[in-house]
Amino acid sequence: MDKKSLLDDLIKKYTLKHKKSEEIFGKALKYQIRGGSHNLRLFAPFPIYDVQCLGSKVMDADGNMYIDFWQGHFANILGHNPKIVLNALVEYFQEEQGLTTGFPGNYQRELAELILKRIEADKIRFTTSGTLATMYSLMLAKAFTKRELVVKVGGGWHGAQPYALKGISVYDQGINQVESAGLPTGVDSMIVMTRFNDTEDLENKFRTYGERIACLILEPFIGAGGFIFSHKDYLQRARELTRQYGSLLIFDEVISGFRFHPGGVHSLYGIKPDLTAFGKAIGGGMPVSAVAGGDDVMALCSPEARTEEKVKFEGGTFSAHPASMLAGLTYIKYLIEHESEIYPVIGELGAKVRKGIEEIFTSYGFNVKCTGYGNSIAENSSIVGVQFLSEKVDRITSPEQVWNPKICDIELREKIFKLAMLERGFNIFHGYGAISAAHTGSEIQASLDAVEKIAMEWRK
Numbered sequence: 171m172d173k174k175s176l177l178d179d180l181i182k183k184y185t186l187k188h189k190k191s192e193e194i195f196g197k198a199l200k201y202q203i204r205g206g207s208h209n210l211r212l213f214a215p216f217p218i219y220d221v222q223c224l225g226s227k228v229m230d231a232d233g234n235m236y237i238d239f240w241q242g243h244f245a246n247i248l249g250h251n252p253k254i255v256l257n258a259l260v261e262y263f264q265e266e267q268g269l270t271t272g273f274p275g276n277y278q279r280e281l282a283e284l285i286l287k288r289i290e291a292d293k294i295r296f297t298t299s300g301t302l303a304t305m306y307s308l309m310l311a312k313a314f315t316k317r318e319l320v321v322k323v324g325g326g327w328h329g330a331q332p333y334a335l336k337g338i339s340v341y342d343q344g345i346n347q348v349e350s351a352g353l354p355t356g357v358d359s360m361i362v363m364t365r366f367n368d369t370e371d372l373e374n375k376f377r378t379y380g381e382r383i384a385c386l387i388l389e390p391f392i393g394a395g396g397f398i399f400s401h402k403d404y405l406q407r408a409r410e411l412t413r414q415y416g417s418l419l420i421f422d423e424v425i426s427g428f429r430f431h432p433g434g435v436h437s438l439y440g441i442k443p444d445l446t447a448f449g450k451a452i453g454g455g456m457p458v459s460a461v462a463g464g465d466d467v468m469a470l471c472s473p474e475a476r477t478e479e480k481v482k483f484e485g486g487t488f489s490a491h492p493a494s495m496l497a498g499l500t501y502i503k504y505l506i507e508h509e510s511e512i513y514p515v516i517g518e519l520g521a522k523v524r525k526g527i528e529e530i531f532t533s534y535g536f537n538v539k540c541t542g543y544g545n546s547i548a549e550n551s552s553i554v555g556v557q558f559l560s561e562k563v564d565r566i567t568s569p570e571q572v573w574n575p576k577i578c579d580i581e582l583r584e585k586i587f588k589l590a591m592l593e594r595g596f597n598i599f600h601g602y603g604a605i606s607a608a609h610t611g612s613e614i615q616a617s618l619d620a621v622e623k624i625a626m627e628w629r630k
């Protein structure tokens with residue numbers, strides 16, 4: 171397979187089919203760096219610009235229709251623009267209530283109560299992005315413990331905030347580089363890297379840095395690191411070690427929260443973190459995120475906290491925006507009330523896709539393995555990653571493998587396969603993406619048929 175000519179050919183076909191998107195992108199380049207505000211959305215040669223999104227589908231500026239597995243950065247568990255949320259918002263706006271007022275509002279109280287009943291925490295405070303939620307979590311942990319070091323998992327993405335911008339990508343030296351300029355001095359030595367799901371490495375890090383560690387932050391289901399669930403014994407050991415050394419355990423559930431069941435996955439594992447960061451799904455399509463935790467830690471963002479330990483987790487003109495709170499409330503209520511119709515169904519579709527893709531590619535002679543597999547604790551995984559393996563590897567188990575071009579063909583996964591699936595009417599991400607309750611069985615089957623055609627072509 172000649173990857174270069176395959177990619178060139180796909181780009182040519184893509185460009186022909188997306189004249190209007192190309193034109194919009196050209197104009198955007200004049201005013202915006204790389205033509206937009208979020209680099210992930212601006213894939214090469216230029217992104218498709220959506221004009222209408224409903225359920226599983228997206229229509230772009232050129233009138234092309236796509237079945238979408240990107241689904242709003244995996245936030246849209248009910249698909250695009252679910253009617254229940256739109257109707258609630260329309261009614262709310264018609265009552266001249268929808269825009270920001272600067273008053274606390276009742277919906278946030280209701281959403282707080284609803285979420286807290288589903289997770290292991292005493293108090294919750296809302297903000298507007300997953301990035302801010304993890305940043306405030308780390309500030310709380312540092313203030314609470316009066317310590318400086320953050321232990322972070324290699325490959326973990328917690329948003330672009332100063333305390334977690336290290337160890338996301340794989341370099342020759344491993345996953346241990348600071349990945350942004352403009353950070354506070356000394357940030358490199360403040361973040362200690364550990365390996366995902368590696369209990370022994372975690373024990374070593376706590377043995378070495380022990381009493382200096384403010385917290386360990388990790389995703390129980392690692393997202394950007396490759397869609398892999400934590401092992402239960404790893405999380406249990408993480409809980410024990412953080413307790414033993416007086417550090418806090420922070421779970422970043424920005425992706426996993428309400429994605430696999432209506433709550434945090436920490437409840438499925440039976441492990442109570444000190445703090446949990448939520449985002450994505452909890453806003454029902456609006457910008458909502460949250461930090462939840464025990465009374466003692468959360469109290470540090472109170473105006474009554476002692477000055478020397480007070481954490482300025484308090485700003486945000488748009489935090490707990492009333493329309494966002496209503497959207498989140500409507501959405502979460504729906505997820506809870508329809509739990510049995512949503513989660514097992516999308517989990518089953520996820521399993522079908524993972525199995526189907528592996529079988530198809532194997533039958534055409536490729537070594538392809540999927541990630542996103544659930545386990546006996548979190549059974550209903552609706553997220554799928556596709557890994558084109560460059561060497562014989564049985565299963566992908568770590569971010570180190572997923573982002574190592576010597577093990578996974580990243581160009582094939584992120585560029586070529588993406589354009590090949592777009593060509594056939596499917597918008598995928600990291601090899602496939604997230605299945606929502608709006609996707610039908612026949613759409614899922616159609617996506618597998620498209621995969622089969624691609625595998626057949628590539629084989630030729």
Ligand SMILES: Cc1ncc(COP(=O)(O)O)c(C=O)c1O
Nearest residue numbers: 299300301327328329393424425
């Ligand atoms: C696990 C995780 N944490 C935090 C973030 C940052 O969230 P946001 O993009 O809403 O700032 C993301 C974003 O994808 C994420 O996947």
